[in-house]
Amino acid sequence: MAWDKKDLLGLEYLSAEEILTVLDTARAFSEVSTRAIKKVPALRGKTVVNLFYEASTRTRASFELAEKRLSADIINMNVSTSSVTKGETLLDTVRNLCAYKIDVIVIRHAMSGAPIYLARNIECSVVNAGDGMHEHPTQALLDIYTLREKLGDLRGRRIVIVGDIAHSRVARSNIWGLTKLGAQVTVVGPSTLIPREIEQMGVRVQHNLDEALRDADAVNMLRIQREREKLTLFPSLREYAILFGLNRTRMQGLPDKLIVMHPGPINRGVELSGSVADGPNSVILEQVTNSLAVRMAVLFLVTGGTSLHPEHMSA
Amino acid sequence: MAWDKKDLLGLEYLSAEEILTVLDTARAFSEVSTRAIKKVPALRGKTVVNLFYEASTRTRASFELAEKRLSADIINMNVSTSSVTKGETLLDTVRNLCAYKIDVIVIRHAMSGAPIYLARNIECSVVNAGDGMHEHPTQALLDIYTLREKLGDLRGRRIVIVGDIAHSRVARSNIWGLTKLGAQVTVVGPSTLIPREIEQMGVRVQHNLDEALRDADAVNMLRIQREREKLTLFPSLREYAILFGLNRTRMQGLPDKLIVMHPGPINRGVELSGSVADGPNSVILEQVTNSLAVRMAVLFLVTGGTSLHPEHMSA
Amino acid sequence: MAWDKKDLLGLEYLSAEEILTVLDTARAFSEVSTRAIKKVPALRGKTVVNLFYEASTRTRASFELAEKRLSADIINMNVSTSSVTKGETLLDTVRNLCAYKIDVIVIRHAMSGAPIYLARNIECSVVNAGDGMHEHPTQALLDIYTLREKLGDLRGRRIVIVGDIAHSRVARSNIWGLTKLGAQVTVVGPSTLIPREIEQMGVRVQHNLDEALRDADAVNMLRIQREREKLTLFPSLREYAILFGLNRTRMQGLPDKLIVMHPGPINRGVELSGSVADGPNSVILEQVTNSLAVRMAVLFLVTGGTSLHPEHMSA
Numbered sequence: 001m002a003w004d005k006k007d008l009l010g011l012e013y014l015s016a017e018e019i020l021t022v023l024d025t026a027r028a029f030s031e032v033s034t035r036a037i038k039k040v041p042a043l044r045g046k047t048v049v050n051l052f053y054e055a056s057t058r059t060r061a062s063f064e065l066a067e068k069r070l071s072a073d074i075i076n077m078n079v080s081t082s083s084v085t086k087g088e089t090l091l092d093t094v095r096n097l098c099a100y101k102i103d104v105i106v107i108r109h110a111m112s113g114a115p116i117y118l119a120r121n122i123e124c125s126v127v128n129a130g131d132g133m134h135e136h137p138t139q140a141l142l143d144i145y146t147l148r149e150k151l152g153d154l155r156g157r158r159i160v161i162v163g164d165i166a167h168s169r170v171a172r173s174n175i176w177g178l179t180k181l182g183a184q185v186t187v188v189g190p191s192t193l194i195p196r197e198i199e200q201m202g203v204r205v206q207h208n209l210d211e212a213l214r215d216a217d218a219v220n221m222l223r224i225q226r227e228r229e230k231l232t233l234f235p236s237l238r239e240y241a242i243l244f245g246l247n248r249t250r251m252q253g254l255p256d257k258l259i260v261m262h263p264g265p266i267n268r269g270v271e272l273s274g275s276v277a278d279g280p281n282s283v284i285l286e287q288v289t290n291s292l293a294v295r296m297a298v299l300f301l302v303t304g305g306t307s308l309h310p311e312h313m314s315a
Numbered sequence: 316m317a318w319d320k321k322d323l324l325g326l327e328y329l330s331a332e333e334i335l336t337v338l339d340t341a342r343a344f345s346e347v348s349t350r351a352i353k354k355v356p357a358l359r360g361k362t363v364v365n366l367f368y369e370a371s372t373r374t375r376a377s378f379e380l381a382e383k384r385l386s387a388d389i390i391n392m393n394v395s396t397s398s399v400t401k402g403e404t405l406l407d408t409v410r411n412l413c414a415y416k417i418d419v420i421v422i423r424h425a426m427s428g429a430p431i432y433l434a435r436n437i438e439c440s441v442v443n444a445g446d447g448m449h450e451h452p453t454q455a456l457l458d459i460y461t462l463r464e465k466l467g468d469l470r471g472r473r474i475v476i477v478g479d480i481a482h483s484r485v486a487r488s489n490i491w492g493l494t495k496l497g498a499q500v501t502v503v504g505p506s507t508l509i510p511r512e513i514e515q516m517g518v519r520v521q522h523n524l525d526e527a528l529r530d531a532d533a534v535n536m537l538r539i540q541r542e543r544e545k546l547t548l549f550p551s552l553r554e555y556a557i558l559f560g561l562n563r564t565r566m567q568g569l570p571d572k573l574i575v576m577h578p579g580p581i582n583r584g585v586e587l588s589g590s591v592a593d594g595p596n597s598v599i600l601e602q603v604t605n606s607l608a609v610r611m612a613v614l615f616l617v618t619g620g621t622s623l624h625p626e627h628m629s630a
Numbered sequence: 631m632a633w634d635k636k637d638l639l640g641l642e643y644l645s646a647e648e649i650l651t652v653l654d655t656a657r658a659f660s661e662v663s664t665r666a667i668k669k670v671p672a673l674r675g676k677t678v679v680n681l682f683y684e685a686s687t688r689t690r691a692s693f694e695l696a697e698k699r700l701s702a703d704i705i706n707m708n709v710s711t712s713s714v715t716k717g718e719t720l721l722d723t724v725r726n727l728c729a730y731k732i733d734v735i736v737i738r739h740a741m742s743g744a745p746i747y748l749a750r751n752i753e754c755s756v757v758n759a760g761d762g763m764h765e766h767p768t769q770a771l772l773d774i775y776t777l778r779e780k781l782g783d784l785r786g787r788r789i790v791i792v793g794d795i796a797h798s799r800v801a802r803s804n805i806w807g808l809t810k811l812g813a814q815v816t817v818v819g820p821s822t823l824i825p826r827e828i829e830q831m832g833v834r835v836q837h838n839l840d841e842a843l844r845d846a847d848a849v850n851m852l853r854i855q856r857e858r859e860k861l862t863l864f865p866s867l868r869e870y871a872i873l874f875g876l877n878r879t880r881m882q883g884l885p886d887k888l889i890v891m892h893p894g895p896i897n898r899g900v901e902l903s904g905s906v907a908d909g910p911n912s913v914i915l916e917q918v919t920n921s922l923a924v925r926m927a928v929l930f931l932v933t934g935g936t937s938l939h940p941e942h943m944s945a
Contacts, residue, residue: 033416037360039388045667047695058411061390065415067360068388073698074667075691087856088895096688096894099918101663226402248781263404264411288414348731354673354703373726376705380677380730383703541717579726580718603729 007119007126010135011176013069019177023145025297026290028308032069033292042300042312043070047102051077051094052129053109058264058288059129059139063106066295075102090114093227103303107131114126133167139263140173142294144181146226146287147218150259155182160212161203163222163271164193170220170263175201188212189244190234207234209244210253218259221246221271237270247273251281259283318616322412322434322441326491332490338460340612341605343613343623348385348607357615357627358385362417366392366409367444368424373579373603374444374454378421381610395624405429406436413439418618422446440617448482454578455488457609459496459506461602462533463572470497475527476518477559478537478586479508482603485578486537498531504559505549524559525568533574536561536586562588574598633931637749637756640765641806642687649807653775655927656920658938660721662699663922672930672942673700677732681724682759683709683739686895688918689759689769693736696925705732720744721751722935727790728754733933737761755932761799769893770803772924774811776917777848780889785812791833793852793901794823800852800893818842819874839874840883848889851876851901867900876904881911889913 002017011019030206048067053059056235060076069076077097091108097105107115119126128138144154151157159178161289165171165187175198178185182269185203187194213219224240231268234240241247246260260272260281268274277284305312317332326334347355363382367375375391382389390411405424412420419440422430427447434441445451459469466472474493480486480502491515493500500518502509509520520528528534539555548557556562561575575596576589583589592599620627632647635881641649662670663926680698682690690706697704720739727735734755737745742762749756774784781787789808795801795817805828808815815833817824824835836842843849854870864870873879876890890902890911898904907914935942 035360038362038416039360045665045669047668047698049691057392057408061364061392061412062415065388065417068362068390075698077687077691087897089898092894092898093687097691097916099915100692100922101668101919102695157675162734202944264407266407268404268407268786271612285410285414288411289416292415311400350675353677353731354675371918372707372723376679376707376727377730379705380703380732383677383705579722581722583722584721600725600729603726604731607730 003306006302007115008137008298008302009116009119009126009172011137011140011180012135014177014180016180016182019141019144019180022294023148025301025305025308026141026145026293028313029296029300030290030293031298032313033289037085039069039071040313041071041303042103042275042296043067043072043103043234043303044102045073046303047075048104048106048299049071049075049077049097049102050129051097051105051107053079053107053132053134056129060219060300062288062291063295064301066292069292070296070299072103072299087313090132091118093124093125094118098122101303102130104299115256118158120137127298127302130169132169133172134169135173135176136169136248137173138291138295138298139170140177141186141298142287142291143170143174143220143261145290145294146283147259149286149290150283151217158181158186158215159183159223160186160188160216160219162188162205162209162219162226165198165222166193166195168222179203186212186216190240192234210250213254213258216258218261219246220261220263223263223265224267224270226267237267241270245269245271245273246276248275251276251279253312257281259285265290318621323452323613323617324431324434324441324454326455327450328494329492329495331495331497333378334456334459335493337456337609337616338614339457339574340462340616340620341460342609344576344611344615345605345608347611347628348604354384354386355596355628356386357538357611357620357623358382358387358418360388360617361419361618362388362390362415363419363614364390364392364412364417365424365444366412367421368394368422369445371423371444371485374423377603377612378444381607381614384607385611385614387418387614399614401488406433409433409437411623413437419614424515440614442617444486446488447484449484449542450488450491451484452615453606453610454487455492456613457602457606458485458489458535458576458578459492460609461576461598461605462574464601464605466532469493470534471500473501473502473530474498475521475531475534476537477503477524477527477534477540480504480513480537481508481510482540485536489535490518494518501527501531505555507549520566525565526567528573531573533576534561535578538578538580539582541582552582556585560586560588561591563590566591566594571624572596576602579603592630633936637745638767638928638932639749639756639758640809641767641770641803644807644810646810649771649774649810652771652924652927652931653778655931655935655938656771656775657924658943659926659930660920660923660925662943665921669699669701671701672904672926673697673702673733673933674705674937676933677703677705677730677733678736679705679930680759681707681727681735681737683737684760686738686759689738689751692918692921693759693925696922698927699922700926700929702733702929703923707909709896716826719754719775722747724748728752734929738884753754757928758797761820763802764797765803765806766799767803768921768925768928768937769800770807771928772921773800773850773891774803774807774891775887775920776891776913777923779916779920780913781847784891785806787813787847788816788845789813790816790818790836790837790846790849791852792849793854795819795828795852796823797855798852799828802831804850805833809833814841820832820870822864825893840880843884843888845887846859848891849876850891850893853895854897854900856897858920867897871900875903876906878905881906881909887911891917894918
């Protein structure tokens with residue numbers, strides 16, 4: 001076990017050993033959601049605030065469920081009804097929350113770096129649930145957890161990430177995490193959506209999906225933001241689907257055991273055809289299930305949990 | 316006890332025996348809300364998601380309270396902040412929720428049949444909290460529970476339902492349930508709001524309210540949707556109130572023991588005058604109170620509760 | 631201990647002894663939020679509905695946390711999704727909630743007197759979380775609690791309240807409470823924002839801030855509503871800051887031990903400069919922390935708690 005951080009801000013700031021600590025702790029927690037009584041007292045009497053400045057279904061619901069299964073007390077802060085509209089600074093909002101003697105703030109914010117700035121200025125723990133185009137560390141941790149459950153040790157494994165690499169915090173966090181664990185990462189996408197400097201992160205760039213996937217162990221199909229179509233960053237959703245989407249025909253030329261991932265929500269017919277999304281290679285719903293165990297582990301570790309004693313896990 | 320269904324989709328799909336099982340289970344739960352500690356552990360460690368695609372105060376609050384008094388963990392999904400705005404299919408949204416190993420989805424949706432479609436495609440339980448113009452089974456169950464507490468066995472009892480029968484899921488569910496239990500149901504309303512085929516459901520049609528109520532045991536005054544006035548489906552709210560509303564004058568010509576129900580929220584001065592809504596014949600607030608016991612019973616049964624053991628009901 | 635009220639409607643309606651009972655009970659609860667397990671069972675199995683007809687971050691979050699730390703079951707009612715949009719009366723909405731056998735309604739409403747009207751007509755407890763321009767009693771109680779922790783007995787203490795006295799429910803509640811406890815209250819602000827009748831409440835009026843603060847023990851800097859600027863009730867935010875704001879320069883001429891309070895959220899650079907808001911005289915974050923203990927005390931007392939037995943406070 002290697003963890004002494006009060007925050008989870010990004011995979012850039014974690015060592016391989018710390019990442020493995022999260023994953024191992026997550027494995028221990030994964031069993032809780034299979035029980036008849038899906039609840040452990042590990043965070044009883046601790047308070048978690050979910051402070052979401054961007055709309056979110058799946059990430060917020062996943063965090064909230066993880067918190068409930070740890071028996072934490074939870075406050076959901078809806079940005080549209082909050083003081084930010086009254087001109088209060090973000091730091092004042094968060095300092096006020098900490099004055100309630102809360103334990104963790106789970107924050108999603110459109111500004112890259114907001115969680116880092118807050119973490120330096122407050123005592124309570126900060127968990128980054130997505131900041132601008134910077135990082136989405138718990139998403140990457142659950143992606144990596146899912147890969148590791150399927151593939152074991154990731155050293156030398158070939159992982160392909162497809163889509164809008166330039167604007168994706170999911171891609172950035174995955175790249176940091178996967179390369180630290182020794183995987184070989186290739187990114188694929190329209191050249192307008194692959195930043196030039198990306199190779200400095202230790203990844204290879206490809207523009208032909210079939211070539212990139214020829215010897216891949218897994219592919220992570222990023223969600224394409226439909227809004228970007230209007231910005232003419234790629235020709236059309238239809239053309240995107242042809243060049244960079246996975247469908248039954250393309251799958252026939254690919255490795256039988258290729259693992260297909262997607263962070264959701266899926267644009268069916270764009271990144272993935274229905275037959276691939278629901279097909280035998282897809283681990284998409286397993287990612288969703290694993291998100292709970294990974295977020296439970298993160299919340300447990302940042303609040304000072306060191307090792308899992310039986311009393312943390314009692315029914 | 317007769318219950319082996321994982322879902323509650325509509326009263327059309329229940330036998331008389333199954334309906335009575337819900338009502339008897341509800342009677343056992345009704346005592347919980349009178350305790351000093353209004354809480355039992357029957358659903359401890361189970362997760363319920365309230366997925367409301369239409370705004371609702373009373374139904375959502377009633378379900379949420381029922382869930383809390385059963386000690387369930389609860390996630391409220393607000394449609395406006397959800398992935399549906401991102402183009403995800405309803406089935407994908409719900410499959411994702413099920414991947415969190417939740418136990419029940421309570422769903423309200425504008426599309427008739429949405430809960431049935433989902434229930435067939437997912438493992439977790441689905442409770443229909445109102446789907447389009449199709450059914451609102453828990454409302455009908457609480458109406459019928461209230462009638463049965465007042466009248467005992469409903470065989471041969473005369474129940475009148477007044478209002479916009481054509482568009483009312485409450486009316487449809489009540490008709491299914493009441494006729495299965497042997498009651499005689501009469502529907503009353505403007506001819507534009509009574510569908511022609513309604514007699515095939517085993518009810519009588521009347522257009523004169525006083526005649527219909529002359530020998531009635533109870534009347535369920537449906538809420539009139541003010542929006543329909545603009546559609547000229549009836550002349551005016553004022554005229555509706557005169558022809559189809561209950562006020563002190565009309566009550567004088569009616570049976571002394573006539574039970575007056577309303578699913579709420581009341582348009583005072585339209586369906587009911589204040590003196591009738593708050594008068595001695597009204598059981599409207601009892602309906603509200605009974606809603607908790609009925610919804611507790613439904614949640615208990617769909618999650619596999621068979622008989623109520625003492626440990627389900629401990630304080 | 632002196633408390634036999636089912637509601638908290640305003641400090642106008644409390645005796646000095648009752649106010650002191652709340653403050654003493656709050657002191658006992660203040661220790662809970664410093665525990666490892668920040669939770670006591672005092673309201674277990676009781677239900678609190680937070681019914682907010684005006685947007686609020688800090689007050690709602692503070693009440694919600696107080697309720698959770700008392701182990702109550704909680705329903706949050708969002709006004710925009712509620713039946714009020716369907717034309718239901720406020721009293722019907724609240725009577726329906728009471729029919730669920732809930733214990734407390736915490737209500738914020740734009741209409742002065744709404745909580746009083748409801749409290750007279752329903753059985754469950756009503757806690758006023760701010761009604762129009764009338765009262766905000768829990769805010770005043772936490773302000774007074776904070777002052778008493780710093781100053782001890784408030785008899786003869788000089789407290790200055792600065793800002794928009796005319797429109798401030800915080801000012802009104804503070805004036806009622808502080809004068810009942812024997813403090814000398816001075817109000818300061820632009821003459822357009824000081825009502826003529828205010829002296830009848832037993833306070834002095836000043837228009838020069840430096841003079842008013844010369845021998846003050848504490849100053850409560852009310853938040854200025856930026857919307858009022860447009861109404862030309864004062865010349866500009868800039869001029870307001872110069873005449874009625876606290877900054878480092880002005881602080882140099884004031885008593886060393888002057889206690890600076892603000893109900894939040896702060897307009898930095900208007901009521902307070904950053905250096906004063908975060909400086910050694912400021913107790914603003916202590917007010918936030920104290921809000922929990924005060925609201926826990928209020929909820930405990932209105933639900934019939936008389937004295938704190940050990941079982942109310944067990945971990």
